[in-house]
Amino acid sequence: MQILDNVIADRGSKYAVSGGPCNREAEAKAMVEALRKSRKKFAKATHHSWALITADGPVKNDDGESGAGMVILRMLEREQLTGHLVVVTRWYGGKPLGGDRFRHVQDAVRIYLDQCAAAKAGQGG
Structure with missing residues (x-):
């Protein structure tokens, strides 16, 4: 599993994003x-919010970070x-972020996907 730590910080909250190949919800x-x-x-x-698209369909878990x-x-x-x-991890910093939390989740996933694309390009594929 690839872990990108401290990718976003806002008002005390910190975010990391992780991921790796996975084919089933149990996995x-x-x-x-x-x-x-x-x-x-x-x-x-x-929170450890995550999502995965399996052969059986999409699976997601908010882990208390609604949406x-x-x-x-x-x-x-x-x-x-x-x-x-793909897993987005949040350490709550004590101040509500409102709708910004969704932007941070989206930004964290984009950072992860860009990192994966760069790694794949570096491997010639």
């Missing part, structure tokens, strides 16, 4: 749990990226 849940256990910092995060899973899922659908889990 996605295991990957998110492994992320939580990988570093103490991630275990203390407020965040749908934002991630829409971006995966636009990119036609199937079989790949």
